[in-house]
Amino acid sequence: SAVISQKPSRDICQRGTSLTIQCQVDSQVTMMFWYRQQPGQSLTLIATANQGSEATYESGFVIDKFPISRPNLTFSTLTVSNMSPEDSSIYLCSVVVGDLRGQYFGPGTRLTVT
Amino acid sequence: GESVGLHLPTLSVQEGDNSIINCAYSNSASDYFIWYKQESGKGPQFIIDIRSNMDKRQGQRVTVLLNKTVKHLSLQIAATQPGDSAVYFCAENAGGTSYGKLTFGQGTILTVHP
Numbered sequence: 001s002a003v004i005s006q007k008p009s010r011d012i013c014q015r016g017t018s019l020t021i022q023c024q025v026d027s028q029v030t031m032m033f034w035y036r037q038q039p040g041q042s043l044t045l046i047a048t049a050n051q052g053s054e055a056t057y058e059s060g061f062v063i064d065k066f067p068i069s070r071p072n073l074t075f076s077t078l079t080v081s082n083m084s085p086e087d088s089s090i091y092l093c094s095v096v097v098g099d100l101r102g103q104y105f106g107p108g109t110r111l112t113v114t
Numbered sequence: 115g116e117s118v119g120l121h122l123p124t125l126s127v128q129e130g131d132n133s134i135i136n137c138a139y140s141n142s143a144s145d146y147f148i149w150y151k152q153e154s155g156k157g158p159q160f161i162i163d164i165r166s167n168m169d170k171r172q173g174q175r176v177t178v179l180l181n182k183t184v185k186h187l188s189l190q191i192a193a194t195q196p197g198d199s200a201v202y203f204c205a206e207n208a209g210g211t212s213y214g215k216l217t218f219g220q221g222t223i224l225t226v227h228p
Binding site for chain 2: 001004033044092104106108110
C-alpha cells in the first residue's frame with residue numbers, strides 16, 4: 001500500500017478564484033490519478049497525472065479548467081480554475097502501487113465554492 | 115460511455131447478520147474489479163479485488179463473487195459489525211489503454227444497527 005496525503009483537507013473559496021490541491025505519496029509510484037466526487041455521488045476520473053509530461057484528461061474535463069502538474073514520482077497538484085458553485089466537490093488523488101491495478105486513495109479535499 | 119451500476123442504493127442490517135451488496139457492470143471488456151469502502155469524510159478504502167479469470171475471492175470476512183455471464187458482481191460481508199457502516203462502491207477497469215482508469219458504480223449505503 002501507500003500513504004497518501006492531500007492539502008488542504010478542505011477549503012471555502014469565492015466564485016472566480018482558483019485553488020491548487022496538493023497530493024503527496026510516501027513512495028515513488030508510476031501512476032497517479034485525480035478524481036472528483038460531487039456531493040452524494042460516486043467518483044469520476046478527471047485525469048491521469050503523467051510524470052514529466054502533460055496530463056491525460058477524460059471526456060468532459062479540460063486542461064484550462066483543471067491544470068495538473070506532476071514534477072516527480074511522489075507529488076502532483078490539481079488546480080481548479082475560475083471556480084463556480086458547480087465545482088463544489090471532493091477532489092481525490094489516487095495511485096497505483098507496483099504492478100497491482102488496485103488503486104489507493106488520498107483522504108480527499110473538500111471544496112465549497114460560494 | 116459504459117458505466118457500472120448498483121441495484122440497491124441503501125441496505126440496513128442488524129449487527130451479526132451477513133450483508134450482500136450487488137453491482138452490475140456493462141463494459142464487457144472489463145477484466146478487473148474492486149470493492150471500496152468509504153466512510154464519512156474519508157477517501158475510498160480498498161477492500162478486495164478480483165480478476166475476470168476468477169469467479170470468487172475471499173478476504174477477511176469479505177467475499178467477492180463475479181458472474182461474467184450476466185455482468186454482475188457482489189460483495190458479501192460476514193457477521194456485519196457497526197464499523198462496517200459506510201458507502202460501498204464497486205469499480206471496474208478494462209486494462210489495455212484504460213489501465214488504471216477506474217469506472218465507479220453509484221454506491222450503496224450500508225447501515226448496521228447494533
